[in-house]
Amino acid sequence: MRVEDVDPAGMSDEQRSLYEWYTTGRRASPDSPFQLSTPDGKLQGPPAVWILSPAFGQALQKIGGVVRYESALPARGREIAILLVGHHHRSAFELYAHTRAGRAAGLSEHDLAALADGKEPSDLSAAEGSILRATKAILDRGTLDDLEYRDTVDILGEPGLLELVTIVGYYNIVAWQLAVFDVQPPAA
Incomplete structure (x- = not known):
């Protein structure tokens, strides 16, 4: 990855809120087909870069949540x-x-x-x-x-x-x- 992982200890409140979205709750469920955080707490996939701009990251995760969990398409x-x-x-x-x-x-x-x-x-x-x-x-x-x-x-x-x-x-x-x-x- 071209950017460094954001250390949870140094996250802003906005980053922490986005980080917790991916490390707890539905997206972090063990029965999810894939994980967006690693066992050691690093973000992976899109959230690994969305954390750089929490406002954009929050907007994108909201769309992603609707796409995955609220679409009427099969x-x-x-x-x-x-x-x-x-x-x-x-x-x-x-x-x-x-x-x-x-x-x-x-x-x-x-x-x-x-x-x-x-x-x-x-x-x-x-x-x-x-x-x-x-x-x-x-x-x-x-x-x-x-x-x-x-x-x-x-x-x-x-x-x-x-x-x-x-x-x-x-x-x-x-x-x-x-x-x-x-x-x-x-x-x-």
């Missing part, structure tokens, strides 16, 4: 979209974390391999297929054409499409941050 579909963004950017940490989250959401090893190869996994639900096709179009062209828009809205609804576009945008931001600050997954 969990497998969300993970498909996130993994497509991770593969698009070759984001090692996103792929590390969301391969695990994808497995926890029910993606098989075959599904994960197909996504890694840029192929559509077999046996996707209508919503999952729609999420995959719309995400690919957004990543490739930055938008949907009129037919893609109608097809996606017919399956996901307009609120679902808004959620999907937000998920894709949010994980693009995360991938760029991880790349610029050279945040890597933990050693295996």
Whole structure:
């Protein structure tokens, strides 16, 4: 990582609040598919750099919390979209974390391999297929054409499409941050 870990002993109150968000509560649950803090209390992944600017870090963690815990999109579909963004950017940490989250959401090893190869996994639900096709179009062209828009809205609804576009945008931001600050997954 291009920046030093922030020592919890020297954190401002704002940094401490963000730090505690990732070291306690739902995100630190032992049954979470991946952890954003290490056993010795260091932050890893996006929070390792978000701690540098607590106002931005808090805003980003709020969006991330909504994406992970409040989206109406199916969990497998969300993970498909996130993994497509991770593969698009070759984001090692996103792929590390969301391969695990994808497995926890029910993606098989075959599904994960197909996504890694840029192929559509077999046996996707209508919503999952729609999420995959719309995400690919957004990543490739930055938008949907009129037919893609109608097809996606017919399956996901307009609120679902808004959620999907937000998920894709949010994980693009995360991938760029991880790349610029050279945040890597933990050693295996």
